[in-house]
Amino acid sequence: MKKMRLSNKVKYTISAILIIAAAIMVAAALVIDNIRPPEAVPVSGSSRGSVIRDEKISMIDREHREGVFTMLVVGTDAASRSTDTIMLASFDTVEKKMNILSIPRDTIINARRATKKINAAYAMSDGDIYALFDEVQSVTGIRPDKYALVTVDAFVDVIDAIGGVEVDVPVDMHYKDPTQDLVIDIDKGLQTLDGYDAMGFMRYRATYADGDLGRIKVQHTFVEAVIKKMLTPATFAKIPELAGIITDNLETDLTLGNGIWLGKQMLTMNLEEDVEMHTLPGYANYYDGLSYYFTKEDEALALINEYYNPYTTPIEELNLFKA
Numbered sequence: 001m002k003k004m005r006l007s008n009k010v011k012y013t014i015s016a017i018l019i020i021a022a023a024i025m026v027a028a029a030l031v032i033d034n035i036r037p038p039e040a041v042p043v044s045g046s047s048r049g050s051v052i053r054d055e056k057i058s059m060i061d062r063e064h065r066e067g068v069f070t071m072l073v074v075g076t077d078a079a080s081r082s083t084d085t086i087m088l089a090s091f092d093t094v095e096k097k098m099n100i101l102s103i104p105r106d107t108i109i110n111a112r113r114a115t116k117k118i119n120a121a122y123a124m125s126d127g128d129i130y131a132l133f134d135e136v137q138s139v140t141g142i143r144p145d146k147y148a149l150v151t152v153d154a155f156v157d158v159i160d161a162i163g164g165v166e167v168d169v170p171v172d173m174h175y176k177d178p179t180q181d182l183v184i185d186i187d188k189g190l191q192t193l194d195g196y197d198a199m200g201f202m203r204y205r206a207t208y209a210d211g212d213l214g215r216i217k218v219q220h221t222f223v224e225a226v227i228k229k230m231l232t233p234a235t236f237a238k239i240p241e242l243a244g245i246i247t248d249n250l251e252t253d254l255t256l257g258n259g260i261w262l263g264k265q266m267l268t269m270n271l272e273e274d275v276e277m278h279t280l281p282g283y284a285n286y287y288d289g290l291s292y293y294f295t296k297e298d299e300a301l302a303l304i305n306e307y308y309n310p311y312t313t314p315i316e317e318l319n320l321f322k323a
Helices: 013-034 118-124 129-140 152-161 195-203 211-217 220-230 239-249 256-267 297-307
Strands: 068-076 085-092 097-102 146-151 165-169 173-177 182-186 189-193 250-252 275-279 282-287 290-295
Touching: 068 129, 068 152, 085 129, 097 297, 118 129, 129 146, 129 297, 146 152, 152 195, 152 239, 165 195, 165 220, 173 195, 182 195, 189 195, 195 220, 239 250, 275 297
Parallel strands: 068 146, 097 275
Antiparallel strands: 068 085, 085 097, 146 250, 165 189, 173 182, 282 290
């Protein structure tokens, strides 16, 4: 089983989560009586998306462990609605631990639609986040309690608002995609990236041998740099501005009180010791002419039950695509 600390595997949405947690704290005085953890939701057997459900998997009622809840964190392109960043975060408020599972965008789903990639669920359901919930539940056995959806525009605006971030770029990154109006033009070496270049840095994967997994592996440098920048007095002075950006660009079912509570919990954590990142175990292969990421069920179940399972009973099987 492969596991890594926060400094080894991550994507740009983690930066947004941390900034959200800090920014939302400024409103604490307004809702001081409403600061409370998010409520855990029962496992649902309904399918609002295109997932093919297995009755014995989808209809099991499960109880949550006390003090443990999960949140789906999604990064999306506002134009295409593709969710190229998908993470499932598990918060154990008793042990003060947070684990974040990265689900590769090309993960194949046991779905009726022709394109079976998990990153298509949100767009193909006309922006129904609960259709994505269904698919995350299929490959992890966990139905998220809450969600936060952050757009690329929000990420760009936040990085610009804090004055850019200095990062060591590992390779020359030069890529153009006219269909997305995307131009990545970043030289190798130590750079101070503004919001647009930071977005390009996070999205780039053209010359990585293992594609999306390679992109996941190099993001730790940026997150570390963002954390350091956030802890400076200059950044704290900009919290009201950051709060406005987040309010305009974040979609979530967390209440303000939930967000403040979450921010307070994160402030008590040692980000190197109490937060771990993993990637859903799997392998790349082709199906029907397209490249997909296939989940390894046994490895996934072992990882999920050890670090992510919010229920009182083990998750014993997943609803995976069988070729």
